[in-house]
Amino acid sequence: MTRHCCDAMDRQVNWHCDQHDDPYDCPDAFIDFEPRFQEYGLIVHDPGGHTYTCINFCPWCGQRLPESQRDRWFDELERRGLEPGDDDLPPEFRDDRWLRHSP
8 A cells, every 4th residue: 555645645546436436527536546547637528538737845734746657668668568458467557566676
């Protein structure tokens, strides 16, 4: 489980709504955290899809957030001859476990 910079960020990342299964459908959800990329973002409540705008600093405590590992994730997939949408994508590439196993 990822530790976040402050209690407020932790509450937002782990937000659960009794009315919405998907945080992108909930107007009270503000932050998305993508573990595989170690990336934080402000949720864009747009009926057109699931999008977020990446942020570099915590809106509550001001701490600098970890650098996104998105490019590194794609580089590691390419190095292994994998495609992001592969049905047989190894499970460690669906969360942050790949970070512990890559050089």
